[in-house]
Amino acid sequence: MYKTVILGTGPAGLTAAIYLARANISPLVIEGPEPGGQLTLTTDVENFPGFPEGIMGRELMQNMRRQAERFGAKFKRGWVKKVDFSNNPFTLTVEGIGELKTQSLIISTGASAKLLEIPGERENIGRGVSTCATCDGFFFRGKKIIVVGGGDSAMEEANFLTKFASEVRVVHRRKELRASQIMQDRAKKNPKITWSLNSIPEEVIAGDRHVTGLKVKNSETGKEEVLETDGIFITIGHKPNTAFFDNQIKTDDMGYIMVNPGTTETNIPGVFACGDVQDHKYRQAITAAGSGCMAALDCEKYLDASELCSGNNQSINENQIWGGF
Template sequence: MAVKKYDVIVIGAGPGGMTAALYASRANLSVLMLDRGIYGGQMNNTAEVENYPGFKSILGPDLAKEMYASATQFSAEFAYGNVETVTVAEDGMKIVKTDNGDFATQALIIATGSQYKKLQVPGEKEYSGRGVSYCAVCDGAFFRNQDVVVVGGGDSAIEEGAYLTQLASEVDVIHRRDQLRAQKILQDRAFANEKMKFTWDTIVTEIVGDGKKVTKVKTHNKKTGEDSEIATHGVFIYVGLLPVSGPFQQLGITDEAGWIITDEKMATSVPGVFALGDVRKKELRQITTAVGDGGIAGQNAYNYLESLKD
C-alpha cells in the first residue's frame, strides 16, 4: 500500500486535535486527523460541560459534534487508525504507521490525550465491563436504582458521581484523603446531594463478584487501619490520568512518566513534531486549555512548513 502524504497530520481528534486541524486547514494545508476511536475524545464520556465559553451548558458529545463540524469545514480529513510507530526519515519526513495504512508528513501534531489510571487491585480486570467502569455516561444506565461506588476525589470523580445520582439509588464516594480535590463548586453540589455519601481516608483493596458481576469492594482505612467491605453493584474509577504516548516515546520527547515535553509553541525537541492537550506536560488539563494548545500548534505547524521553503 502506498504511503499517503499530507502537509500536516494530527494524531488524536479530541478538542485540541480538532482545533489544530481547523487552524492548519484554514491556512490551506492538506490535513489528516487520525484517531483510533470516534472524534471528540473524552468529551464523549462527559455528561455536561459548564465551563466552555459560548455555552451555559452543553452535553460533551454535542460539543464534540460542533467542534468536528468546525474542524472539517476547510477540507481537513478524518480517518480511523491506531498508531503503531512514528519514525523520522533523514529528510525530516515523519512516517506514521497505523493498522489502517501508512502516512507521511513534514509536520506532525500529537494530540492523543490521556487515559484513566487503573487501581491495579484484584478483581478490577476480571470485572471490567461487568460492574467496573471508567465512564459513568457510558455505563451508568446499567445501574439504575442500584447502589454504586465512585473511587476518587477529583473533578472527574465528583462530576461523574453527581451524574450517577440521577440513575443510581446511592453513590458512595471512596477517597483516600480526608477532603476532596475537586473544584469548590463541584464539592458544594456534591455535599448538598442527598444521594451522595463519602467514605474518607480509604482505599479499595479488592473488587469482589460472584463470577458474573460485582457484589462488593474490600477497603482499608489508612488512618484507623480498619479493613471492611462495602456492598455495591458498580465501581466507577477516577484516580488520575496517564498519557497516551507509547508510540512516540522512542522519539525522545517525553519525561520519565510519559508526558510529552514542549515549549510554548507546542514544539517538541524534534523539528516538525508538535504536541498539545492532555498528553503534554502541563498544569491544567481542560477542554479550554486543549483548544488553546490546538490553535498554537496548528499555527506553528504552518510556520514550520513555511520555514522549510526558505
C-alpha cells in the same frame, strides 16, 4: 505527501484541524479507537465557553469535527503502530491505512485516566462514575461522593469536591496514603472528608439510572460491604498515550511530551504536541483547545519557513491528499 498530519480528535486535535484547514493546509486527521477523546465519555459539559445551557460532550466533539471538515480537513480512522522521526518527511505506519509520510506532525493523542477495571465501572462512566472532579463536581451538590485513590491527586480532588458534596469518603486499598504529608494533613483537617482505608474496591453498584454504591473488601479481615454513594471519582492517575513513539521524542518521567516553554514545539523540528499528552496539570477541554490553536499556528509558521514547502502555502488538491489510499 502530506503537509500536516494530526494524531487525535479530542478538543486539541480538532481545534488544530480547524485552524490549519482555514489556512488552506488541508490537514489529514487520524482518528484513534475513541474518536472525540475522553469528552465523549462525559454527559453534560457546562464549563466550555459559549454554551450557557451546557452541551453533551459527544455533541460538542461532533460539532468541532464538522467545523474542521467544513474548512477542508480530512479524517481517516486508524491506529498508529509505528513512527519514524529520523528523517523529514516523517513516516507513520498506521493500521487500517498503511504507511504515509508527512512534512509536519501534530500530536494530540491525549492521556487516558487509569481505571480500577472492576465490574460496573466502565459502563457507569457518565452515570455517577467520573475521572474529573473539575468537570463533574458541580453535578453532585449536596450528595455523597466517594473518591478512590491515595495520592496527591486524590487528596486534592477530595478537598475540591467538598465545595459541592455533603460528604466525601476517601477509599484506599492500603492503610497508608501515598500522598505527600502536607496534602494528607489538609484532607484530614477537612470536616467533610471521611476515610475507608484498607478497602479494596470490587464492584460499582448502580440502579437503572445512576450509581448507588461501591462494594469494597477489607484487605485485613476480608469483610465485604457496600458503601452507599451518589458518585464515584476514580483518581489513581493518568497515562499519556505516547508509548508508540518508542522513546523517539523527549518526555518527562511520567511519559508526557515535553515542549519548549510558551510553544507546542517538541525536541524534533516539525513535530508539535498539544492537549493532555503534554499537560498533566490542567487537563481541561478549554485548555486543550487553546493548545491546539497554538500547535496549528506553530505548525503553520514552521511550514512557511520550511524549504520543503518552497514558500507554497496553497491547499493540496484532492488527488494529493488521497493519493496513497
